[in-house]
Amino acid sequence: MAGYLSESDFVMVEEGFSTRDLLEELTLGAPRAATGEVAAFFVADLGAIVRKHFCFLKCLPRVRPFYAVKCNNSLGVLKVLAELGLGFSCVNKAEMELVQRIGVPASRIIYANPCKQIAQIKYAAKHGVQLLSFDNEVELAKVVKSYPSAKMVLCIATDDTHSLSRLSLKFGALLKSCRHLLENAKKSHMEVVGVSFHVGSGCPDPQVYAQSIAEARLVFEIGAELGHTMHILDIGGGFPGVEGTKVRFEEITSVINSALDLYFPEGCGVDILAELGRYYVTSAFTVAVSIVAKKEVLLEQPSREEENGSVLKTFVYHLDDGVYGIFNSVLFDNIWPTPILQKKPTTEQPLYSSSLWGPAADGRDCVAEGLRLPQLHIGDWLVFENMGAYTVGTGSLLGGTQTCHITYTMSRVAWEALRGQLLPVEQDEDAEGVCKPLSCGWEITDTLCVGPVFTPASIM
Ligand code: PLP
Structure with missing residues (x-):
């Protein structure tokens, strides 16, 4: 522990x-x-969060989960996720402060807001949060001035037309602007280390992940051509928080795994991250x-x-x-x-x-x-x-x-699983839902x- x-x-x-x-x-x-x-x-049943985490590890073994703090910043949630080894995706200074206050090192934080206040960029610089996202020239210029040693992640837009909550209306560079942005970063001596995207919350079509992963590959290639050493792919959030949704978590992850194998095969040297909110806590x-x-x-x-x-x-x-x-x-x-x-x-x-x-x-x-x-x-x-x-x-x-x-609760079996970081139940591949509840007695x-x-x- x-x-x-x-x-x-x-x-x-x-x-x-x-x-x-x-x-x-x-x-x-x-x-x-x-x-x-x-x-x-x-x-709040913290055991349910532990169970979700084990399910995540099983379904997306190549992806390192970060938690989107804005989704639920309650201390019990942050602590259990920190204990499980997650990284944290923060959108402002208050969130960075919060996770650092519970002892999370800066190396496990990404400042994932493509539109940041200058004072908060300086806060990230002072507190060692190195990974910052951006999606436009003005933002890049701000970071060049306030935090030139930051490591930038280029946030690209997705086709989130059918998602319940659309993020690409507000965030994300169009594919056609990426070359220009990467050139600009090179000229300014800013390191661009990766690409991120978010398909929007409640995305009904897993193929949007596959499409976005393919587009991220193109951006990696442009980056390499321009001399950027890119090694982070951040596939964002948008995963369902409850069972019984139109598209099941396992269906989405199977599409993602295939796309990753195609465009970012194992051994390609790219660290794959996700920034999940709803999935963990709903x-x-x-x-x-x-x-x-x-x-x-x-x-x-x-x-x-x-x-x-x-x-x-x-x-x-x-x-x-x-x-x-x-x-x-x-x-x-x-x-x-x-x-x-x-x-x-x-x-x-x-x-x-x-x-x-x-x-x-x-x-x-x-x-x-x-x-x-x-x-x-x-x-x-x-x-x-x-x-x-x-x-x-x-x-x-x-x-x-x-x-x-x-009031936070956890069953003893979930606590033991967390302490041992072990799957507490035998997973039955044929069983409905694949991941069984940790604390069956807790299901209403x-x-x-x-x-x-x-x-x-x-x-x-
Ligand atoms: N990452 C970013 C940048 C976000 O803006 C959000 C939500 O708005 C998330 C992750 C979490 O998304 P979700 O709750 O759909 O997993």
Whole structure:
């Protein structure tokens, strides 16, 4: 163990104890209930992150993972990933400071922002962060002036037209500009050591990775022709954070491995990196959010009954966080969160059309609508899974919770696996999903998922 993470950083749990059990304890014991002050809080299963890491190593054996700090900068996450030996991809001084404060050496940090403040370039220079990305001449000139000994990585644009969140709209040099940029760097005596790209988050087509790897090869060739010694290929992020996505992680990695074998074969002397965010943290975080206000709205014919016996009324619930805070996936990714009720309703309980709203004084702060829920009450908790990416540490734009409390947990088996850096379970090549959960006892089963579909049949 390198000593980034210790047993005092998390609650160690034995097999069979689930995230749900812990949430139940935390919500019941919450002193907030007595004071009336409530705040959303997270439970983070660090074991899930360990499991993801082993899966990554198995599926992309030639790729060295870096973690994109902006995705979730909570200390437990950074420490467990540092312990697993990851590098860190930072986009500003605050992120570099944060990872250096927990003891990560500068050699394991890449300053992966093609548009940097001069003061922050100087910060990188002072603190020994050598790898910096760029995608244009002006940026290059800034680095030439403030940090001439930096090692530059040329960020190229990708075809991310179909990705949920497009990065190449903002970042990345077009292929046709690369020669000019590399010539410019040569003239300025700047070392360009590699190429990076990002296919965008939620990329539905693995071939975009293959295409980008092929284009990176072209840029390597231009670089070599101009006398640059390029030895880093950074394939970015964009990998799914949950299972059951349209394109599975294993499908993407198989396309990447083939492209790497073709364009950057083993022994070619190129160090291959990835900068993953969502992949590592999404499924590790579950959040509990409390109902702080409630409104009953009668529909046009209050005396008539709906087919399932419930009267025609709808409930509007207000939560203490919304789309400008932890539920920003609604705005940015068009992903609507699905609440899980802590208590399964009885079959006799009528279900009502319901919607969930955040705290902002803004009609767009709608977290979910069209839900079929039993009548809920002030102080009831709703649970949302897969909440680890771009939720914690992003702050809030308008009235959401700034910092949520996080309880970190890990099963003993995951902790032992981390300490030994060994795969804890026998991997069965034929098994669905290939990578088995580290802590099976931690998988929430028997959940009551009430999706945004207007039918009681959506209750499982
Ligand atoms: N690297 C860079 C430069 C990014 O901008 C991002 C996300 O925006 C990431 C990595 C992480 O991406 P993802 O969460 O899709 O893995």
